[in-house]
Amino acid sequence: MKKNLQVKFYKKNDFWIRFSLSILFLAIFIILFFTLGGSYFLKKTKTVDNFVGNDFQLHVIDVGQADCLFLIFPDNTTMLIDTGTEKTSEEVVNYIKTTLSKEKINGIDYLLLTHQDADHIGGAVEILNNFSVSFVMRPKIYSNIEVDLGLNLHNYKISNSLTFNEVISTAINNNCEFIFNEKDLCFMFGECSVEFLSPSQDTYTDSNNYSAVVMITYQNKKFLFMGDAEGRIEEELIKNYGEYLKADVLKIAHHGSETSSSKEFIQVVNPSYSIICAKANADLPSVETLNNLHDVDSKILSTAIDGSFALSVENNIIVYSFINKPSFDIAILISITVLILILLWGIKFDIKMYNKKNIQLMEDLND
Secondary structure (H helix, E strand, C coil), rough: CHHHHHHHHHHHHHHHHHHHHHHHHHHHHHHHHHHHHHHHCCCCCCCCCCCCCCCCCCEECCCCCCCCEECCCCCEEEEEEEECCCHHHHHHHHHHHHHHHCCCCCCCEEEEEECCCCHHHHHHHHHHHHCCCCEEEEECEHHCCEEEEEEEECEEEEEHHHHHHHHHHHHCCCCCEECCCCCCEEEEEEEEEEEECCCCCCCCHHHHHHHCCEEEECCCCEEEECCCCCCCHHHHHHHHHHHHHHHCCCEEEHHHHHCCCCCCHHHCCCEEEEEEECCCCCCCHHHHHHHHHHHCCEEEEEEHCCCCCCEEEEEEEEEEEECCCCCHHHHHHHHHHHHHHHHHHHHCCCCCCCCCCHHHHHHHHCC
């Protein structure tokens, strides 16, 4: 009887030793997991969080071979420049919802559609259906529904694009106010100015040249957004604005295609940073564009390489950040922890390690 009680005592304590050590190692794992960035894997939507609360934020959302840029201005006005494709619309909606929630901002004030191509407006319907959008800035092109409703008040071209027509129809149904993209439009949002440099004409033969070219200035830092504007527009901009085009950040036109970003234009703009919205393992950006940027020592930030990223201005200095990924291989951490737990429960603890006083106590009870 005394022997059976001792065996039960040993087995019971053996279990609690294993259990206590397991809890200890699991606690260490949890601390390391979150300290080393493991929360990255727990987020359904991964956003750039480093600039939460900053007066000026530019989020470049990775939508592959398409454009999508989200801005927050000093007075909390928000602007979305293009929406990516229909295929990536859910990702864009989730990214913006998450960002707005962290900033405690409701809705999108301005939706700027630089031009009518599907890789720039494909996700607009989902944006309009998921957010309260006050103003839609749009190219000087009418949809069929506007013709049917007699809303085509200017001598603009009419688009038969199903995507464009659906976007405009949704905006009308949501009571959005339209603003046609046009040179010399200017807005002030707090200490931030938004100025349209193009288009200067009502009609173009190439859809890319309808692109809204926008200069945004904050704390003497200039951000130039080119949409898909091609060489003809670049020449026109140089002629009309010259050195005024000098910008700290340039959103490269047409995903880095050789039809844009001429050597002369890049030298005039002379950007410290260049943003390229492109798809990984694609033919763009072109070698010519990359060479032109390297010639002016411009730092290239590309969604094809970096995924989504964001820029801000702090103490009159441009800063940028990527989505915070783990600084350690979490798979290795998990493997080590599991291995320790397996070994821990496989070890047979020697009964000699127990306190003799406890053993004596059990013997006395047995007597």
